Amino acid sequence: MRIDISVLVTDADDHVLLVHPGTGTRWRLPTATHTDTRPLGEIPAQALAAETGLHRPVTTILGIDHTPADTNTGGEERVVLVCDGGRLTSTEREAAAVPDSATTVTKVRWIPFGFVGDYVTDTEETRIHTAYHAQTNGVVSLRLGAGASS
Numbered sequence: 174m175r176i177d178i179s180v181l182v183t184d185a186d187d188h189v190l191l192v193h194p195g196t197g198t199r200w201r202l203p204t205a206t207h208t209d210t211r212p213l214g215e216i217p218a219q220a221l222a223a224e225t226g227l228h229r230p231v232t233t234i235l236g237i238d239h240t241p242a243d244t245n246t247g248g249e250e251r252v253v254l255v256c257d258g259g260r261l262t263s264t265e266r267e268a269a270a271v272p273d274s275a276t277t278v279t280k281v282r283w284i285p286f287g288f289v290g291d292y293v294t295d296t297e298e299t300r301i302h303t304a305y306h307a308q309t310n311g312v313v314s315l316r317l318g319a320g321a322s323s
Contacts, residue, residue, distance in 0.1 A: 182258035195279035
C-alpha cells in the first residue's frame, strides 16, 4: 500500500497553494510519499519545505482518502493523508517559491479556491475541497474506497 502525505496551505483571501510537477498539465498539493526511512510525522513539513520553501509546523490531518487496489488496471491500494499547513497572511504567502534544490516540482502558484478544479484532477479537487472544509470548519473527513486513481 502506498501512503502519500499532502499539505493544504491557504491564505487570508481563500487561495490554495498548488505546485506543478513539471510534466503534464495538472497541478497538485505539495506531497511526499511515505517511506520506511522517515517517520510519518516529519513528512508533511519536509514535503512543504522541499516543494515550496515554506517552513511551517504541520501536525494536523484534515482528511484521509483511501483508494482500493484495482485488479483490472493493476493500480495499487493508496491512502492520501491531507494535512493542515495553515492559513497564511498576505506577507507570509510571498515566501512560497520553488527552492533551488527542488527535484519534484517546477512551479508554485496561489489559486483562488473556487478555481482549483481548473488546475487539478477530479480526485485532487475532492481532496482539496474536503480538507478546506475541515480547515475552515474543524471537521475531519475519512473517505474509504471512494477515491479514484490519480
